[in-house]
Amino acid sequence: MSQDSDKPWAGRFNEPTDAFVEAFTASVGFDQRMYRQDIAGSIAHASMLAKVGVLTKDECKLIVDGLKHIEQKISDGNFTWSTRLEDVHMNIESALTENIGNVGKKLHTGRSRNDQVATDIRLYLRDETQLILGELKRLQVALIDLAEQHADTILPGFTHLQTAQPITFGHHLLAWFEMLQRDQSRLEDGLKRMNVLPLGSAALAGTTYPIDREYTAGLLGFDSVTENSLDSVSDRDFVIEFTSAASLIMMHLSRFSEELIIWSAAQFDFIELGESFCTGSSIMPQKKNPDVPELIRGKSGRVFGHLMGLLTLMKGQPLAYNKDNQEDKEPLFDTIDNLKGSLKVFADMVPNIQVKKENMYQAAFKGFATATDLADYLVTKGVAFRDAHEVVGSAVRFGIEQDKDLSEMSLSELQNFSDAIEQDVFEVLTLEGSVAARNHIGGTAPAQVKAAVKRARKRV
Ligand code: ARG
Numbered sequence: 142m143s144q145d146s147d148k149p150w151a152g153r154f155n156e157p158t159d160a161f162v163e164a165f166t167a168s169v170g171f172d173q174r175m176y177r178q179d180i181a182g183s184i185a186h187a188s189m190l191a192k193v194g195v196l197t198k199d200e201c202k203l204i205v206d207g208l209k210h211i212e213q214k215i216s217d218g219n220f221t222w223s224t225r226l227e228d229v230h231m232n233i234e235s236a237l238t239e240n241i242g243n244v245g246k247k248l249h250t251g252r253s254r255n256d257q258v259a260t261d262i263r264l265y266l267r268d269e270t271q272l273i274l275g276e277l278k279r280l281q282v283a284l285i286d287l288a289e290q291h292a293d294t295i296l297p298g299f300t301h302l303q304t305a306q307p308i309t310f311g312h313h314l315l316a317w318f319e320m321l322q323r324d325q326s327r328l329e330d331g332l333k334r335m336n337v338l339p340l341g342s343a344a345l346a347g348t349t350y351p352i353d354r355e356y357t358a359g360l361l362g363f364d365s366v367t368e369n370s371l372d373s374v375s376d377r378d379f380v381i382e383f384t385s386a387a388s389l390i391m392m393h394l395s396r397f398s399e400e401l402i403i404w405s406a407a408q409f410d411f412i413e414l415g416e417s418f419c420t421g422s423s424i425m426p427q428k429k430n431p432d433v434p435e436l437i438r439g440k441s442g443r444v445f446g447h448l449m450g451l452l453t454l455m456k457g458q459p460l461a462y463n464k465d466n467q468e469d470k471e472p473l474f475d476t477i478d479n480l481k482g483s484l485k486v487f488a489d490m491v492p493n494i495q496v497k498k499e500n501m502y503q504a505a506f507k508g509f510a511t512a513t514d515l516a517d518y519l520v521t522k523g524v525a526f527r528d529a530h531e532v533v534g535s536a537v538r539f540g541i542e543q544d545k546d547l548s549e550m551s552l553s554e555l556q557n558f559s560d561a562i563e564q565d566v567f568e569v570l571t572l573e574g575s576v577a578a579r580n581h582i583g584g585t586a587p588a589q590v591k592a593a594v595k596r597a598r599k600r601v
Contacts (some may be wrong), residue, residue, distance in 0.1 A: 145157045146270065147226070147235065148226075149249075163224060163227075164224055166464070166467075168228045168229075169222050169227060169228050169229055171474060173215075175261045175262070175264075176215050176229060177212065179229050180208045180209075180211065181264060182261055183204075184204075184208055184209075184360075185360040186251075186252055186340060187208075187339075187355075188201060188355055189356050190350075190351060190361060193350070193351050194351075195250055195351070204241065204245065204247070206341070207237045207240050207241040211236050211237060211240070220236070221263070226577075228254070229261075230254050230257050230261075234248060238306045250586035251341075251348040251349075251352050252341070252348070253344035253345075253374070255344050255345065256339050256341065256342040256370075256374050257459070258372060258466075259340075259342070260361075262469070262470070262473070263337075263338075263363075263379065264337050264361065266379070266383055266473070267336055267382065269477045270328055270332055270335070273480060273481050276323065276481060276485050276488055277321055277328070280321060280488040281318055281325075282601060283488055283491040284314050284315070284318045286492065287491060287598075288311035288315050288318070288590060288593075288594055290496075291314065291498075292311040292587045292590040293573075293576075293587035294309060294310040294498050295307050295308070295501075295502050295572045295573070295576060296308060296309075297501075297505040298313070298510075300402070303508070304505070305510070306510055306513055307505045307511065307585075308576065309576050309585050309590050310498075310501065310586040311587070312584075312585040312593075315590065315593050320393045321390075322601070323598065324389055324390045324393060327535070328383075328386050331379065331382045333364070336362075336363055337375065337590050338361060338366045338367060339367045340354065341366065342367065342371075344462070345370060345374055345462060346371075346460035347370045354366040360442075371460045371461040374461050375460050375461040375466070381452060383476070384447055384448045384473065385448055387444055388441075388444050390480060391437075391440065391445070391479075392441055392445075394437050394441065394484070395441035397434075397487070398434030398437045399434075401414065401434040401494075402438075409500075410500045411496070411497055411501050412494050412496055412499060413495040414431055414433070414494060415490065415495075416573060418432075418433045419432060419433070434490075437487070440479045444479060446571075447475060450468075451473070468509065477566065505572050506546055507546070509537050509540060510572065511547055511548065511569070511570050511571070511575045514569045514570065515529075515533045515566070515570060516529040516532075518566055519561055522561040522563075523561065524559065527565075532558045534556045548567065548571055
């Protein structure tokens, strides 16, 4: 026996682990956050071992009670983690044996840390995905509520960040709702593949004990058991899939952030963010900075980085488990923390957005937002669209020279560009007429926004 007699592999080694290597290879500093899942997995494993007769009922009870006691100690903050014991799994197992004696050593029958950690991550990520889905939904509901209030608030819609056509603010907000709805379905879909039990795969080849994996799966709420032990202990594609879905959410939040930042700039002045989501400047007294959306825009970068990191982590690994896999946790945990935080702060921030309707309306009024409506009008009067486009182009040029919107021109001024124009043109040149005319599913008309809000409430 080496001097490292507390280590499970002490029997084979003559020399103690180098002190730096011990700290360098340890994961307990970060994987301890999976302690609840590790203990739940161990309790289910012990119960299964008792069911198949590998443990006696009494042994199982001692182990289960011991594990519950440890869980309580950890959640009370009375547990001392040791790097000497490398990870969350060995820390808990060693504490168990310390507390209940030699029977604790029987827990690790028919399993390995390889299938144990694969199980723990799935359990942990499953729980966290549910919390994330909750925050996502809260944000979606906030968007629906705001969209309902602004079904007929008009603002300019942009392409190339140039005024394009008038739209309703409710319609704009529901565009964000749709993106998040797809994000939600990606997370839900990932859960199906995540929720499969790898335990029982042991180190890589399975185990010689008469285990009942379906039973363990049932205790832990898994839908089924994995089919191949080598795959089970080595793959982390469910982590990559989650991080990929997280990256798309962060990309959406980042774009949304960008709009909030632009809209709250004095040059746009469409909205005001709640003061509790902004900070001031230490030197410029007038400043109210949109820190929260800026920070979220920034955080998208680190989540995309984690996705690349995880893909790269996996790409060179031969089957089955390799220690490389220990590097999956920090990027995953950081992705979870930042995604959950970003969604939470967004869900809190959106209901506090003050909408400056008048500024939005005035902005839509500038920039000839109803030019397409005039062209469409001419088409209804029998003018070919290409010709109509040219007519309106000339009218816009005149408007720029005279500093007049199309709706501010007189009928005779408009008729200089086409004699197909009649008095009824003014119905389509107003912003209200323009948005109301786009009255089909997916269009910006207030009536459509109200209907979309109703459907969204049912879908979320
Ligand atoms: N801490 C390890 C990890 O996170 C647990 C599995 C270790 N298994 C092993 N054979 N070294 O991956």
